[in-house]
Amino acid sequence: MNILTLKNNNQLEQVQQSTTQKSIDGHAAFAKVLQDAFVAKPENTNPDYVMPISLNTDYDEISEQAKNYYNQALQTARELVDTSADIREQEIQLYREAMIEIMDMPIEVEIEPHEVNQALLFGSLGIDFLEYKEAGVRIEMLNLAEKDVLNSQILENSDKEKLKKMIDEQRSALELQREEMLAGTFIKEKTDHRANIEHRFHSLDFSS
Numbered sequence: 001m002n003i004l005t006l007k008n009n010n011q012l013e014q015v016q017q018s019t020t021q022k023s024i025d026g027h028a029a030f031a032k033v034l035q036d037a038f039v040a041k042p043e044n045t046n047p048d049y050v051m052p053i054s055l056n057t058d059y060d061e062i063s064e065q066a067k068n069y070y071n072q073a074l075q076t077a078r079e080l081v082d083t084s085a086d087i088r089e090q091e092i093q094l095y096r097e098a099m100i101e102i103m104d105m106p107i108e109v110e111i112e113p114h115e116v117n118q119a120l121l122f123g124s125l126g127i128d129f130l131e132y133k134e135a136g137v138r139i140e141m142l143n144l145a146e147k148d149v150l151n152s153q154i155l156e157n158s159d160k161e162k163l164k165k166m167i168d169e170q171r172s173a174l175e176l177q178r179e180e181m182l183a184g185t186f187i188k189e190k191t192d193h194r195a196n197i198e199h200r201f202h203s204l205d206f207s208s
Helices: 003-038 064-078 087-104 113-124 129-151 157-183 193-204
Strands: none
Touching (some): 113 129, 157 193
16 A cells, blocks of 8 residues: 555545544534423522423423324224223223323324424434424323323322323333434334333232
8 A cells, every 4th residue: 555545545534533523513512402492491490380391281282193193092092991890990091001002103294394494404414303203293192191191080199190100201211212313322123112011000000
């Protein structure tokens, strides 16, 4: 290998390293901007007026798409409920099955006209915007499930707490997935949501 070839190889390696670093820096900067927006603190910090974020969800802002898919999930879940069980047990089963359906059901999302620029930005960073948006729809569906659980006239308070804990866990998993997408570290893996949710369900012991 002559000196000229060696020099060219070194320059090429430097360019590749620079490009890789810029990509990493771009992901990190983009993720930080969005993260700062997500966790922005309210101006009013009086603890008497600031609600926990899980209780401060604006359900009116949930997309129609999420509402429609959630209704489909509930319909499927109802078909799996043991109707011979007592009414409380049926309600518990309903939201367990709804959670599984929310995490497993196929969801089709599209880039809306007002999302074009955002999708282009995501694409420039190698982020799958549709996959990111799909996870967001599932989070919205979980928010709706949480609302129904908390408003249930059938469930006991202990049931609501346990179901909410399960919903929080699924929501956190989706939020982490979205954060990893923004950071460029997300690796898509197949997850057995039914097995995971049923295992968690039994560990919480709803019989007590």
